[in-house]
Amino acid sequence: MSLASLDAARGASDDAAFGAFASRASLGQSALALAAGAVWLGFAFLTLRWPDIGDWGRGPELAWAAAIFGGLLVAGGLFGGFWPRAAKRLRRSTPWFLVLGLFFSLWQATTAKSTLLPQPFFPPPHAMLEVFIDDWAKLAESVAASIRLEMLGFAAGASAGFVIGVLLGWSRAFGYWAHPVMRLIGPLPAIAWLPIAFFAFPSSWSASIFLIGLTTAFPVAILTWSGVASVNTAYYDVARTLGASPAFLIFKVAIPAALPHVFVGLFMGLGASFAVLVTAEMMGVKAGLGFYLQWAQGWAAYANMYAALLIMSLMCSGLVTLLFKLRDRVLSYQKADVKW
Amino acid sequence: MVSAALKSAPASAGVEIAIRDVSHSFDLEGAPLPVLENVSLTAARGEFVALLGPSGCGKSTLLRLVAGLEPPTKGEVAADGQRISGPDPSRVVVFQDPTLFPWRNVRDNVSLGLEAQGLLKTSGARIDATLRLVGLENFAKAFPHQLSGGMAQRVALARALVNDPELLILDEPLGKLDSLTRLSMQGEIVNLWRRAGFTALLVTHDIEEALLMATRVVVFSARPASIKADIRIDKPYPRHRDDPDLVARRREILTLLGLDASW
Numbered sequence: 001m002s003l004a005s006l007d008a009a010r011g012a013s014d015d016a017a018f019g020a021f022a023s024r025a026s027l028g029q030s031a032l033a034l035a036a037g038a039v040w041l042g043f044a045f046l047t048l049r050w051p052d053i054g055d056w057g058r059g060p061e062l063a064w065a066a067a068i069f070g071g072l073l074v075a076g077g078l079f080g081g082f083w084p085r086a087a088k089r090l091r092r093s094t095p096w097f098l099v100l101g102l103f104f105s106l107w108q109a110t111t112a113k114s115t116l117l118p119q120p121f122f123p124p125p126h127a128m129l130e131v132f133i134d135d136w137a138k139l140a141e142s143v144a145a146s147i148r149l150e151m152l153g154f155a156a157g158a159s160a161g162f163v164i165g166v167l168l169g170w171s172r173a174f175g176y177w178a179h180p181v182m183r184l185i186g187p188l189p190a191i192a193w194l195p196i197a198f199f200a201f202p203s204s205w206s207a208s209i210f211l212i213g214l215t216t217a218f219p220v221a222i223l224t225w226s227g228v229a230s231v232n233t234a235y236y237d238v239a240r241t242l243g244a245s246p247a248f249l250i251f252k253v254a255i256p257a258a259l260p261h262v263f264v265g266l267f268m269g270l271g272a273s274f275a276v277l278v279t280a281e282m283m284g285v286k287a288g289l290g291f292y293l294q295w296a297q298g299w300a301a302y303a304n305m306y307a308a309l310l311i312m313s314l315m316c317s318g319l320v321t322l323l324f325k326l327r328d329r330v331l332s333y334q335k336a337d338v339k340w
Numbered sequence: 341m342v343s344a345a346l347k348s349a350p351a352s353a354g355v356e357i358a359i360r361d362v363s364h365s366f367d368l369e370g371a372p373l374p375v376l377e378n379v380s381l382t383a384a385r386g387e388f389v390a391l392l393g394p395s396g397c398g399k400s401t402l403l404r405l406v407a408g409l410e411p412p413t414k415g416e417v418a419a420d421g422q423r424i425s426g427p428d429p430s431r432v433v434v435f436q437d438p439t440l441f442p443w444r445n446v447r448d449n450v451s452l453g454l455e456a457q458g459l460l461k462t463s464g465a466r467i468d469a470t471l472r473l474v475g476l477e478n479f480a481k482a483f484p485h486q487l488s489g490g491m492a493q494r495v496a497l498a499r500a501l502v503n504d505p506e507l508l509i510l511d512e513p514l515g516k517l518d519s520l521t522r523l524s525m526q527g528e529i530v531n532l533w534r535r536a537g538f539t540a541l542l543v544t545h546d547i548e549e550a551l552l553m554a555t556r557v558v559v560f561s562a563r564p565a566s567i568k569a570d571i572r573i574d575k576p577y578p579r580h581r582d583d584p585d586l587v588a589r590r591r592e593i594l595t596l597l598g599l600d601a602s603w
Binding site for chain 2: 232234235237238239240241242243244245248252253256257259331333334
């Protein structure tokens, strides 16, 4: 029994007009899933049966994976009615599956099958799959190195920026000395420090931590400062009449009140620090995804470059997601304005 | 549902507040703007004094001086003969806006003062009792953005009362509430005051509110504020707004404020 007929049966017992409508809607959903499945099966067939012009590995593996995925989509379209909750969750992605299948087919046709796109600059999908299967160890090692470097730099920069921001918001004397320095150095792109940092620090790795930290610290400091400065003065009045000490005013009033701003600063700092991370890895650090990218370019290994690029974007996106999750947790008292 | 804290309160309850010849001015772009002029006023222990006057006349400034949030330009404010030189948890303020901390839930907002004074660990029962006192025991875990205006102001009241204050300073605490919530909270505040016996200073624009709640109504002139009249209201509680005495007092105060011609 199909999803459509199952819904229709339920509808008939309800209300005739509404039942017909519901059945038409779920029929459309099933048709979409079937179409997406067909596209993926078509992609598998095209990959397997249309001979490649050049020599790229892992074609059959990709074809079989695509065929299994297409088969699952078809099965989902036919029998999704038996697992309504899972079907409902998958249904949101069906249009994406369909479009992705078309995209992969087009990519395959214009690269490995017809070389419409110039080779070797645009490798086919199964060349990328080959990289993931054969070079995963080196890729994983690069990801680990990149995350380690990024986290060390980001943590150092975020902590420094946070402390500077709180001090700027709280102490006039600190502001007098720190503000001009911040205005001078802050807007300078950290990359500009690169040549100096690489010889001033004992290793290019420690220099990179410094540069990532510098990039992160500036927006975090500015936003923390503005957060502390914009705290409603009535909060201080309330706390003071209840017997709060200056330390209580800083740690229990000013900082929690400023946290929404701090997270905006952290988000900006994180985004900016990715640019420094990749540049530093390309210019001097002998590890990480930036280094992998550079190395792949040296060998004209274009499939490796695209693979590294894809992993890099997943890594950056993942780190931003983590930050947003942390924010939602820490600021759970708020109604979130921006969903990531 | 009288809390343990409030049961023991009468022993320490109330403080005498003496405002002696106080003048105060703000610095407005270099020029001094006088807001209070030679104000002298004494509130006896356990009295409920309402300060009434036109908008912007400096009543709220007077409360800030009594709370110790600012020192007066001239004159002295004393609590039981001791000059007030800074804020103290024995004198707490309930502001017009509840100003709850949005990152703390209701219970943590109420416990703010105890936490600031390092008494948090020993006063769990007291916090719960105070929450019950204002009828919010079921909202302990709620966050401020989930509360109505009246509930938020009750939390602010609980946050003040949990410190077992000798002086409760009420700066138009009901000014922004809808009229029904307002009526019920006027009665609640009076009941709390009668139970605990603290001294209360209330700033309000609402003549009826002053007459219903206070034992004394002090009428101020326009800025710079000085005292125009000091009226004792010797009426038992609960008072009724149609009480002929109170109606007569209302007319008297309206005349003092120059509003007797209005309906």
